[in-house]
Amino acid sequence: MATAPDGVVVGIEHLYKQYETAAGPVPVLKDVNLEIRRGEFVAIMGPSGSGKSTFMNILGCLDTPTRGRYVLDGHDTSALGSDDLARLRNRFIGFVFQGFNLLPRASLLENVALPLIYAGTPRRERSERAHELLERVGLGRHVEHHPSQISGGQQQRVAIARALANRPSLLLADEPTGNLDTATSHEIMGLFTQLNAEAGITIVLVTHEHDVARFAQREVTFVDGIVTHDGPVRAVEEAAR
Amino acid sequence: MIGAILREAWKSMGANKLRTFLTMLGMVIGVGAVILMLAIGQGAQYVVKQAIASMGSNLFIVLSSFSTTSGVRSGTGQAPTLTVNDARALLELNTVAEVAPMQPGSRQIVYGAANWNTQVYGVTPGYFTVRDWAVVDGDPITETDVRNATRVAIVGQTVLDRLFGDEPAVGKTIRLENIPFTVAGVLDRKGQSFDGRDQDDTVLIPLTTAQRKVFGSQFPNSVRMIMVQAVSESAMAQAEEDINRLLRERRRTPEGQEPDFTVRNLSAVADVQAQTTKVMSLLLGAVACVSLVVGGIGIMNIMLVSVTERTREIGIRMAIGARRRDVLAQFLLEAIIVSVLGCVIGVALGVGGALLAMRLTSIYTEVTVWSVLLSFAVATLIGVFFGFYPARKAAWLKPIEALRYQ
Numbered sequence: 008m009a010t011a012p013d014g015v016v017v018g019i020e021h022l023y024k025q026y027e028t029a030a031g032p033v034p035v036l037k038d039v040n041l042e043i044r045r046g047e048f049v050a051i052m053g054p055s056g057s058g059k060s061t062f063m064n065i066l067g068c069l070d071t072p073t074r075g076r077y078v079l080d081g082h083d084t085s086a087l088g089s090d091d092l093a094r095l096r097n098r099f100i101g102f103v104f105q106g107f108n109l110l111p112r113a114s115l116l117e118n119v120a121l122p123l124i125y126a127g128t129p130r131r132e133r134s135e136r137a138h139e140l141l142e143r144v145g146l147g148r149h150v151e152h153h154p155s156q157i158s159g160g161q162q163q164r165v166a167i168a169r170a171l172a173n174r175p176s177l178l179l180a181d182e183p184t185g186n187l188d189t190a191t192s193h194e195i196m197g198l199f200t201q202l203n204a205e206a207g208i209t210i211v212l213v214t215h216e217h218d219v220a221r222f223a224q225r226e227v228t229f230v231d232g233i234v235t236h237d238g239p240v241r242a243v244e245e246a247a248r
Numbered sequence: 249m250i251g252a253i254l255r256e257a258w259k260s261m262g263a264n265k266l267r268t269f270l271t272m273l274g275m276v277i278g279v280g281a282v283i284l285m286l287a288i289g290q291g292a293q294y295v296v297k298q299a300i301a302s303m304g305s306n307l308f309i310v311l312s313s314f315s316t317t318s319g320v321r322s323g324t325g326q327a328p329t330l331t332v333n334d335a336r337a338l339l340e341l342n343t344v345a346e347v348a349p350m351q352p353g354s355r356q357i358v359y360g361a362a363n364w365n366t367q368v369y370g371v372t373p374g375y376f377t378v379r380d381w382a383v384v385d386g387d388p389i390t391e392t393d394v395r396n397a398t399r400v401a402i403v404g405q406t407v408l409d410r411l412f413g414d415e416p417a418v419g420k421t422i423r424l425e426n427i428p429f430t431v432a433g434v435l436d437r438k439g440q441s442f443d444g445r446d447q448d449d450t451v452l453i454p455l456t457t458a459q460r461k462v463f464g465s466q467f468p469n470s471v472r473m474i475m476v477q478a479v480s481e482s483a484m485a486q487a488e489e490d491i492n493r494l495l496r497e498r499r500r501t502p503e504g505q506e507p508d509f510t511v512r513n514l515s516a517v518a519d520v521q522a523q524t525t526k527v528m529s530l531l532l533g534a535v536a537c538v539s540l541v542v543g544g545i546g547i548m549n550i551m552l553v554s555v556t557e558r559t560r561e562i563g564i565r566m567a568i569g570a571r572r573r574d575v576l577a578q579f580l581l582e583a584i585i586v587s588v589l590g591c592v593i594g595v596a597l598g599v600g601g602a603l604l605a606m607r608l609t610s611i612y613t614e615v616t617v618w619s620v621l622l623s624f625a626v627a628t629l630i631g632v633f634f635g636f637y638p639a640r641k642a643a644w645l646k647p648i649e650a651l652r653y654q
């Protein structure tokens with residue numbers, strides 16, 4: 008895996024994104040600059056419609072910016088075609104969604120092994136790795152279950168295991184606890200913290216809740232497509248000021 | 249990798265069994281129809297080929313206009329125009345190898361308590377040569393039989409079955425118009441003629457016996473028809489000319505006037521028949537192919553629905569690293585699996601149908617290996633062809649748009 012020598016996983020310069028709609032172009036991200044280093048745990052916050060998801064989708068190479076530069080772990084993404092972007096998503100990025108996005112017809116094991124299929128990993132190794140990951144997120148005994156047979160919190164654990172399958176440089180999560188109750192949210196955040204602390208995985212996570220954000224070390228706040236705060240995680244009162 | 253994609257494709261097909269089945273049904277019916285129609289066409293061609301081979305080679309038939317329905321000068325009052333002497337004269341021609349004057353008629357044959365209506369032919373020994381027809385038991389009609397107008401009969405296989413069953417026939421006495429005939433021989437089996445008659449449903453007797461005792465013509469030397477065999481296939485055109493010229497000379501038919509006989513090239517008639525059968529079987533095949541194409545369109549239709557329904561799944565796969573070609577391969581493989589599986593079932597049904605048709609009806613069918621191979625090739629092609637567009641549609645989705653799809 009190519010690694011940027013200076014340990015920068017995400018390098019964003021003058022990033023703009025606008026959506027083309029019937030009513031004309033809608034600018035969503037306006038000159039975003041950001042650098043995220045290996046091992047960081049970043050919480051992205053901001054009001055609804057401020058462009059957090061748009062930003063995350065670009066980070067995850069699911070969408071492309073209108074203008075600006077995005078360098079992921081030494082790869083300038085603006086120059087890449089669809090196959091190369093697919094490869095980046097497969098090897099360098101793990102994406103965790105609010106709605107889990109597991110394949111309903113596949114078993115948990117198959118869900119977790121799916122990124123390994125597209126990486127060309129041999130069958131035996133796929134199965135071993137998927138078992139190991141499910142074990143790690145505490146679902147080692149449910150490998151043959153289907154997503155509909157387990158709880159939301161458990162589904163999100165599976166999604167996290169899947170995101171980790173190819174040992175990505177960057178773990179992205181867009182409101183991963185948005186569909187979960189408080190207790191379960193804290194469990195999931197505990198898992199993220201553990202992954203960050205013990206395995207040194209770089210995590211970028213979108214959340215509305217300060218309660219959730221406090222698990223992170225750094226807070227980036229978007230308002231109307233502009234980064235208004237970038238620094239340590241703040242308390243509720245502080246952020247409101 | 250390909251194994252994993254195959255398993256994926258197989259699973260998603262299994263997840264929606266009814267739909268997979270319905271998609272397949274179009275293919276099953278299409279392939280089944282192709283196999284069955286080609287089998288029927290092939291069978292028909294085989295039957296015609298057999299019939300033509302059984303007819304004898306390089307044959308003309310000369311008919312007196314008297315006996316043709318399209319003849320201008322029809323009417324029973326008129327003297328029949330072909331005679332045994334015409335036949336003898338024709339045999340002198342260089343281009344003619346053998347002649348067989350014939351007098352046919354439908355008569356009731358009685359053996360003991362059994363009776364059977366069959367086609368009786370008064371013939372000369374030349375008939376066996378011309379028709380290339382062997383006598384498998386006993387002896388054929390000889391020159392002596394013809395000279396003496398003996399009461400001997402040679403029976404065909406169908407007559408043998410109907411009248412004698414398993415009994416030996418040679419030496420037995422049958423009655424024809426209440427005249428006793430001794431069965432002198434049994435004809436080899438010929439099967440169907442190219443116009444669909446059972447050639448084995450026949451009794452041959454000496455020509456003279458037929459003329460004098462059975463059909464009782466008022467013109468003792470006349471015959472209804474003469475079969476003429478040319479010396480070779482290349483001599484056919486010349487022979488036809490010679491026959492016409494000789495017969496016109498013999499009756500002094502003036503130039504430009506329609507003669508009172510017709511010469512028909514039986515081989516040419518047979519060729520036309522063979523051609524017709526071929527065209528028919530091609531048509532059958534073509535019609536069946538249309539249903540294959542319709543089956544293919546059915547696959548495309550369902551695949552398109554499937555792509556739309558599974559947009560989110562496609563989005564998820566892309567989000568975790570599926571390339572366009574992976575998605576393309578998945579959907580293409582699904583289409584191919586459906587069509588090839590449908591083809592397997594279709595072949596089984598088609599072959600079963602062909603066998604059933606043969607058992608339950610008089611239709612002769614023949615399933616050929618190439619029609620099965622063709623079906624598989626076409627099914628795969630259809631899978632690729634009609635699967636490609638939906639698969640491409642899936643593969644070219646933008647990851648984020650596919651993911652957002654509700």
Ligand SMILES: Nc1ncnc2c1ncn2[C@@H]1O[C@H](COP(=O)(O)OP(=O)(O)OP(=O)(O)O)[C@@H](O)[C@H]1O
Nearest residue numbers: 026027028033035054055056057058059060061062
């Ligand atoms: N595909 C799209 N086409 C047009 N406009 C869009 C599209 N996606 C998002 N937008 C607009 O862009 C803006 C930012 O949307 P985005 O989803 O990034 O916000 P967000 O910060 O994630 O909000 P939330 O907290 O509610 O999830 C919104 O005004 C939204 O209406």
Ligand SMILES: [Mg+2]
Nearest residue numbers: 059060061181
């Ligand atoms: Mg959002």
